[in-house]
Amino acid sequence: MNRRPPTLSDVARRAGVSYATADRVVNGRAGVSEKAARNVQAAIEDLGYVRNVAAANLSQQRLYRFAIVLPAGSNGFFQRMQALFAEAASRLLADRVSLQVESVEAFDPEALTSRMTALAEAPLDGVALVASDDERTAAGIAALRAREIPVVTLVSDLPGSQRNAYVGIDNVVAGRTVGRLIRMAHGGRRGRVLPVVGALSARDHAERLSGMREVLGDDFEIAPVLEGRDRHEMVETLVGLALADDPEITAIYSAGAGNAGLVRLLEALPPDAARPYVFLHELVPHSRRALEEGRIDVIIDQRPEEEVARVVEHLTLLADRRALVRTDPIVPTIFLRENLPQAQADALEAAG
Amino acid sequence: MNRRPPTLSDVARRAGVSYATADRVVNGRAGVSEKAARNVQAAIEDLGYVRNVAAANLSQQRLYRFAIVLPAGSNGFFQRMQALFAEAASRLLADRVSLQVESVEAFDPEALTSRMTALAEAPLDGVALVASDDERTAAGIAALRAREIPVVTLVSDLPGSQRNAYVGIDNVVAGRTVGRLIRMAHGGRRGRVLPVVGALSARDHAERLSGMREVLGDDFEIAPVLEGRDRHEMVETLVGLALADDPEITAIYSAGAGNAGLVRLLEALPPDAARPYVFLHELVPHSRRALEEGRIDVIIDQRPEEEVARVVEHLTLLADRRALVRTDPIVPTIFLRENLPQAQADALEAAG
DNA sequence: CGAAATTTGATAGACGTCTATCAAGACCCG
C-alpha cells in the first residue's frame, strides 16, 4: 500500500530489456522489434506503470506558451474573463505555463486577423480566441494551424474553420433554457415576450432567440426583436420605448450585452409597480446587483471560470498532441437571487 | 518572452548568497541572518522566481495518499460520486496522488467510526468523509487530527468538529433556491407545497426545508412533512397517500433521497393529467430520465464533479500545510430539461 | 580577547525521465 510507484527502470527489468529499449517503446521511437515492444507493454500493465509527469516535465524543460485574445472594451463579461485569465496565469506560473492575455478591438475582424497573423510568427504552443463570424478569422486560424499552433475558440465558435476545439455554451441550449424559465414564470398562462439582442446577424444572439422560440412555441407571442448593438444607452432607449408602446409585455429576454442600460431602466420604474419578468445573460457586477435587488429575475451564466479552466486544459493537451477530454459544451447555469455564488463578489472586487 | 524561467540558483546569484542560503530561505529552515533573508526575498521578487513544482515533487518523491469514505448502498448520488472518485483516482496516478475509496454502511455512525479509527493507524496524508451528525464521528475526526491527518467533510458537514474544511452545498441556500423556483412556477398565484424528506432529524434535510420556508413565507401553505427514510418504497407510498388525500397540492419538494419511488408514482399518473410541480435533488439516472420525460420540473444538483475536484484540491493543500483557496460553499445548480449536461449520460454509462 | 555559537558556502547525491551517442549483437541478402 505504501510502496514506491514503479519507474521505467522497473519496467525494463521486468520486461527483460534495457532501459533504452523500454524508453524507445514508451516514447514511440523507432528501432524496436515487435516482440520487445510487446514485452514492454506487458510489463507496463503488470506493474501498473504510469509515467511520472513531474520528472518528464522537468527533464524536458517543457514550457507552455499560450496566447489568449479577448475583445477589449468595457464589456463586463470580458472584463471578468480577463481577470480570470490573469488569475489563472499567476497560478499556472508554477506549472511552467505562461498565458499571454491580449486585447483586440471588439467587433473588428480586421484587427483580430492582423493580431493572429502576428501570433503565427511568435513562438507559441497554442492560441485561444473569441472568434468573430468572418472569413478572415477563419483564414487567421488556418495560418496558425499551418504553423502547427493549436487553436481553441472561446465563447463564440467558428464551426467551419480549422479550430481544434470550442469552449463555450451551446447558445440554442441557453435559449431553450430561458424559454423553459419563461414558461415556468408564467405558471401556465400565456404571455408576450420582448426579445433584445445586440444584432440579429450575430450568430450567438440569433441562436439564443431561436432556442427560446422552440420552447415557447405558439403559446407565447413574441414582440418585434430589438437590436441594441450591445450598447447600454441604445438598449435603454429601445426597451423604454417598447415597454411604453406595448403594455402587454410580460417578459423581457435580453440575449446580448448592454444590459447596464436595461438595469437602469428597471431601476427607474416605481418600486412596487408590476414589471415584466426579466431574463438576461452573464453574471457581472451590475446584473448581480440587479438580481440581488429583485429588479431582474434570472441570470443565465456561461461560467467563465469553468471556461478558463477548460481552455487551459485543452491547450495543454493539444500542445502535447494528446486527446482532448470533456469536449461537451459548457452547461449554461441559472442564477436566481438565492443561489448567487458567494465568492464572486470578493473576486470581482479583488480584480478591481 | 521566451527565456528560461529563473531558478533558485539565479536567485542566489542575484542576492549575492550561496545556493544553500537561498534554499534555507525558501524552505524556511533556520540559520539565516535577517539581512540575507531580505536579500533573497528581494531577488525572488525581482526575478519573479516561482518554485518549479515538477522538480520539487520529483526530488521529494512526494506521495499523496488520501482515503475517501463514502456511504455504501444503492443511493444513486453516492454511486455517481464513487464513480467520479474512481475516475479521478486513475487520472491522478500520474501526479503521484493515490485515492483509496472506501464504503461504509450508510446511516451507521458506529461503522464509520471504526473505519476512521482504522484509518488513523494507516500511513495517510488526508481523509475525506461524509460526516454523520454524531458525537462518535466527531471523536473519529479528532483521532485523525491527533495523528496529523487532515480531514475534509464532504456533502454533509459536522461544524463543531475538528474537520479542516467542508466541501458541499449550503443546504439553506439550496432550499431557498427551490423556494424561489416554486414561487416562479406559480406565476404569482398561491399554492400548497408538499415537503418530503428522509427524516426531519437529518440536519441537511431540515435546513433545506427551512430555506424553502424562508422564501415562501406566508404566501404558500405547507402540507405536513413526509418522512420517507430515503427509501423509495416508502416515499412512493407516502406521497401517493398524501396526493390522494390532499388534492390542493400544487408542488412537491423532495429534499431527500428515495426519489426513484416518487418518479415511479409520477409515471403511473395518466399522461395528460395535471400534476403538481416537482422539485428534487441530485442528478442521477432516474431523476434525469424523469426530467427528460417531463415528469418532474427541476433538479437541484450539488455538482459532485466539482466537489470531487475540490476535495482533492483541499486535501493536497492541507497535506502540504498550505492555505486553502476557494472555501466558499458549492453553489447548488438548477437543471431543467433544457440545460441537462450532455456528457453526463455517457459518463454514467461508462461507469457502469 | 578568546571560546562558543551562529551563519554561510561549497558541494554531492538523489528523484525519474529524456536525449543522445557509441558499440555490440542479431539478422538479412546476395
Add this chain to the structure above:
DNA sequence: CGGGTCTTGATAGACGTCTATCAAATTTCG
C-alpha cells in the same frame, strides 16, 4: 560468408529542487 541494416544495451548528462554534510567565516558574549 561478407557486408549491410536493424535492434539492443550501456551509459552519461541534463532538468531544478531537496537534503545533508563539512568546513570556513562571521558574530556573540563572557
